[in-house]
Amino acid sequence: MSSTTQSIGAPSRRLVFSKANFRRRKIVNGIMLSLTGVLTVVALIPLFWIIAYVIYKGWQFISFAFFTQMPRPLGMVGGGIKPSIEGTIVLTTLACLFAIPPGILAAFFVAYKPNTPLGIAVRFGTDVLSGVPSIIIGIFGYALIVKPQGHYSALAGGVALAILMLPIIIRTTEEMVKLVPQNLREGSLALGSPEWKTALSVTFPAALNGIITGILLGIARASGETAPLLFTSLGSSNYSIERIVQVGLATHQNIFQIFLNIVEEPCDSLPLTLYKYSQMPYPELVSQAWAVALILMILVLAINILSRLWVQARVARMQGR
Amino acid sequence: MDSNLKMTEEKPVSQSPIIMPLQPTLKETPPAAGREENLETKIEIRDFSLYYGKFKALGSVSMGVPSNMITAIIGPSGCGKSTLLRAVNRMNDLVPHVRTEGQVIMDGENIYAPNIDVVNLRRRVGMVFQRPNPFPKSIYDNVTYGPKLYGVGRKTDLDEIVEKALRQSALWEEVKDKLNQSGMALSGGQQQRLCIARALAVEPELILMDEPASALDPVATLKIEELMQSLKDIYTIIIVTHNMQQAARVSDFTAFMMIDSPQTRTGVLVEYGETNQIFTNPKLRQTEDYVTGRFG
Numbered sequence: 001m002s003s004t005t006q007s008i009g010a011p012s013r014r015l016v017f018s019k020a021n022f023r024r025r026k027i028v029n030g031i032m033l034s035l036t037g038v039l040t041v042v043a044l045i046p047l048f049w050i051i052a053y054v055i056y057k058g059w060q061f062i063s064f065a066f067f068t069q070m071p072r073p074l075g076m077v078g079g080g081i082k083p084s085i086e087g088t089i090v091l092t093t094l095a096c097l098f099a100i101p102p103g104i105l106a107a108f109f110v111a112y113k114p115n116t117p118l119g120i121a122v123r124f125g126t127d128v129l130s131g132v133p134s135i136i137i138g139i140f141g142y143a144l145i146v147k148p149q150g151h152y153s154a155l156a157g158g159v160a161l162a163i164l165m166l167p168i169i170i171r172t173t174e175e176m177v178k179l180v181p182q183n184l185r186e187g188s189l190a191l192g193s194p195e196w197k198t199a200l201s202v203t204f205p206a207a208l209n210g211i212i213t214g215i216l217l218g219i220a221r222a223s224g225e226t227a228p229l230l231f232t233s234l235g236s237s238n239y240s241i242e243r244i245v246q247v248g249l250a251t252h253q254n255i256f257q258i259f260l261n262i263v264e265e266p267c268d269s270l271p272l273t274l275y276k277y278s279q280m281p282y283p284e285l286v287s288q289a290w291a292v293a294l295i296l297m298i299l300v301l302a303i304n305i306l307s308r309l310w311v312q313a314r315v316a317r318m319q320g321r
Numbered sequence: 322m323d324s325n326l327k328m329t330e331e332k333p334v335s336q337s338p339i340i341m342p343l344q345p346t347l348k349e350t351p352p353a354a355g356r357e358e359n360l361e362t363k364i365e366i367r368d369f370s371l372y373y374g375k376f377k378a379l380g381s382v383s384m385g386v387p388s389n390m391i392t393a394i395i396g397p398s399g400c401g402k403s404t405l406l407r408a409v410n411r412m413n414d415l416v417p418h419v420r421t422e423g424q425v426i427m428d429g430e431n432i433y434a435p436n437i438d439v440v441n442l443r444r445r446v447g448m449v450f451q452r453p454n455p456f457p458k459s460i461y462d463n464v465t466y467g468p469k470l471y472g473v474g475r476k477t478d479l480d481e482i483v484e485k486a487l488r489q490s491a492l493w494e495e496v497k498d499k500l501n502q503s504g505m506a507l508s509g510g511q512q513q514r515l516c517i518a519r520a521l522a523v524e525p526e527l528i529l530m531d532e533p534a535s536a537l538d539p540v541a542t543l544k545i546e547e548l549m550q551s552l553k554d555i556y557t558i559i560i561v562t563h564n565m566q567q568a569a570r571v572s573d574f575t576a577f578m579m580i581d582s583p584q585t586r587t588g589v590l591v592e593y594g595e596t597n598q599i600f601t602n603p604k605l606r607q608t609e610d611y612v613t614g615r616f617g
Contacts, residue, residue, distance in 0.1 A: 183454040187516065190412060190450075191467040191523060192443035201466075206457050317503070 051297065058294030061287050071237045077284055081292060083239040087154065087267035088223055090241070091233060094158025094263060095222050099165040100215060107173030108199055122170070130167035137163050138228035146232060152266035157233025164228060165218035172214025176207040209311045216307035220300045226271040235276060239267040270296045360387040363527060363557040364409060369423035371404060373416060378404050380587040381423065384576055386527075391549055391558045393572035393596065395565055397611070400578045401588020402561045406529050409559065410446035411439050427527070444471065447520030451532040453512030455504030455519070460487075460496050463504045463515055467523035482522050489555075490518035491548050510541025514548065521552075528552070530560040534567065546571050565612060568596065575599040577608045 069080030106122055113119045141160035146152055180203050188198040204211075229235070241262055248258035270292055277289035364386040371379040379401045386392045394402045407413045408425060411432065424431045432442055444467070455463050464483045465473075473479060483500065487493040492514040496507070504515050513533060520528060530549075534542040549558055549571050562568050568575055576593040580586045592599060592608040603609045610616045 181454065183450050183452055184456060186412065186415070186448075187450060187454040187456065187519075188466070189415065190410060190443055190448035191470060191519070192440040193466075193470050194440065197470065202456055 054290065054294050054297055057287075057290035058292075061291035062294065066288075066291060070240065074280075074282060074285075079288075081268075081270070081273055081288070081295075083237055084268040084270050084273040084292065086241050087233065087236075087239055087269045087272075090154050090262060090267060091157045091161055091229070091269050092219055092223050094155065095161035095165055096215070096219065098159055098162035099169055099218065103166050103169030103218075104173050104211060107170045108177060108203075110170065111174045111177035112195075112199070123174075126167045126170045129163070130171070133227070134164055134225055135227040135230075138231040141228060142231035151264075152232065152234035153264050154233050154239075154267040155263040156231075157229045157267065157269070158263070160228035160232045161222040161225060164225060165215075165222045168218040168221060169211075169214050172217065173207070173211045176210025176214070177203060179210065180206045209314050213307050213311055216303050220303045223269075223303075224271055224296060224300055226275045229269055229272050230275075233269065233272070234266040235268045235272045236266040237268060239265060270299070360390070362386065363388040363427065364559075365424075365426040366405075366408075367424040367426060369405075369408065369425060370421065371401075371408060371413065372420040372422075374418040377585065377587045379408070380581060380589045382578075382588075382590045383423075384590055384593050386557065386559055387574065388557050389553055389555075390573040391553055391560060391571055392574045392576065393568035394559065394561045394576045394578060395563075395568045395611070396578035396588075396591075397580075397616075398563070399586065399588075400580050402578055403531055404588065405578070406531055406559060406561050409527070409529055410443050410448055412448065414439065444523045445525055446527045446529060447523065447525035448529045449513070449517050449520055449531065449533045452536050453509055453516050455507070455512050455515050457503065457505055459501045460504050460507070460515060461500040464518050464522045467519060471523060486518040486522040487515075489521050489552065490514045491544065491551070492518055508541070510537050510544055513537060513541070513545060517545075517548065517552075521556075525556065527557045527559070530558060532561055532563060535563060542567070565600075565614075569600050572596045577603075577611060579607060579611070 065078070066080045067085060068082055069078075070082055072079030106126075110119050110122050110126075114123070137160050140163070141156045145156035145159060149156075184202055184206060185198055188202045189195070193202075244261045244265065245258055248261060253261070274289050274292040274296065277285040277292065280286060280289075362385040366382055366384050366386075369379060369382045370377060382405060394405060396402050404413065408421070409427075409432075413419050413421075421433055425433060427442075427445070430437070456466060458466070461483055464486050465479045468479060468482050473482065484493060484497075487496065492511060495511060496502075496515075504512065507515060513536075517528075517533075534545045537545065546567065549560070552558065560568075560572065573596055574594065575596040577591045577599060578588050579591045581589045592603060592605050594604075599608060600612050603612060
């Protein structure tokens with residue numbers, strides 16, 4: 001006790017804040033800082049390399065006609081990828097229809113009842129499903145829809161993509177629902193609101209930003225997939241919604257039948273076309289494959305960026321800024 | 322306040338580890354001892370115990386809460402104050418594996434009886450939480466959330482409810498021009514008053530406040546305390562607070578809770594009486610030690 005009081009009182013050498021120590025710390029700090037900087041740049045190189053290379057290879061083939069024209073026969077110059085664009089839209093819409101409602105409901109169930117047998121099963125199932133190779137989901141879609149129906153279809157492709165999106169949507173929604181503060185839920189329940197009403201009118205809106213981010217991430221993932229579509233929607237270079245609608249109107253079909261025809265035909269999609277064209281022995285098609293790659297990249301990038309901006313705007317509005 | 326306290330050594334000290342709650346017997350109107358006025362009992366808690374699984378969180382609490390009064394529950398952390406408060410609107414039902422014994426009687430009816438509608442109970446018993454928890458909706462929608470739940474749909478009715486509730490919670494003048502703004506954009510104290518307005522909007526009879534000012538600055542705290550005084554004419558209020566000065570300032574009656582022993586950690590009611598008596602002339606040694614700040 002007394003020795004401590006003495007050493008505090010007595011003047012001594014500055015051990016902790018000595019000049020040599022200070023210089024050494026400054027040097028180490030400088031080295032570490034530049035190291036992290038260099039490695040960050042190294043990590044970013046592949047990203048910008050890919051983007052730059054795809055733009056360099058693909059941009060010259062992109063024109064308005066490329067989006068709006070049907071493909072030309074092999075060996076001919078020009079033509080567009082209209083079937084792939086329409087197919088991608090149809091497939092993604094179908095996948096959203098099949099994946100979003102069950103995905104969100106399952107996520108709420110897991111978030112509210114995590115320790116029930118069903119809750120545990122759903123969580124485990126989601127984990128496994130997110131690790132299943134996408135080609136296997138393609139085969140599953142084939143066995144489930146293509147085989148019984150006897151033909152490839154956009155419907156089968158949509159189901160395969162939905163299965164692919166499902167774990168992403170369930171996982172992100174569950175996390176977002178869990179992030180909604182418990183006291184918000186209690187505030188609603190304390191007013192006498194039943195649990196379902198609380199989930200619907202308090203928890204769901206509060207978690208909506210995150211849920212939408214999850215959905216968009218799912219769309220970005222699904223719209224870039226090739227493997228599940230190889231066995232399901234197959235690809236068809238003469239898929240045209242316009243033609244199906246015209247045929248339907250000419251034969252006096254109702255809207256429901258026309259819609260069925262749209263989803264019952266095999267269809268192309270951007271990644272399928274990219275996969276097909278890039279293997280072709282025709283330089284024209286290989287060049288078009290680069291253009292498709294560029295479009296696909298921009299699409300996925302745009303979805304990601306737009307979802308971020310949208311969420312930022314919504315958060316700002318909710319907090320009243 | 323401390324100077325008023327007489328530190329006498331002759332206080333009864335219970336020798337057993339179980340603290341025997343000293344309180345008015347239930348035959349007389351519980352806390353009314355020494356009061357001239359005739360007090361009506363709003364809530365009567367009778368021999369109430371609560372278990373979380375095997376853990377006994379509350380042990381045989383009995384107390385009567387008088388109408389149109391502010392009753393404070395004080396005690397060290399983890400002594401079951403909030404659990405007792407949440408027993409009154411059955412918020413504890415939300416915790417899995419909760420079991421209760423005894424009765425909580427509100428206007429002659431046991432709220433733990435099987436035929437009780439919890440939704441209606443929670444309409445009659447409003448609650449304000451420790452942290453302000455406005456919904457991420459507009460101020461207007463925050464207040465109308467409850468009334469809409471109970472089927473009020475006409476815009477004119479809702480407008481009236483909103484104005485009345487916000488006036489009662491002393492927030493109207495500050496927000497009347499921005500009812501469509503998000504409730505989250507208000508300051509902490511305003512948010513808490515919005516939450517009080519939200520609770521008032523369903524016309525409750527009793528308001529439970531779980532440390533309503535612990536997340537607020539002194540100015541906002543003062544506003545909430547003034548608000549409580551003005552609400553007391555219409556509503557019965559039970560407040561849980563860590564802040565003994567606050568309990569002494571705002572409440573008419575004070576209940577002091579403690580855990581019975583460090584092993585079992587069951588919360589028991591130690592002493593209950595008029596606030597003045599609890600703070601100036603506590604009957605039990607534990608109460609005196611706590612209110613004088615010598616422990617807890």
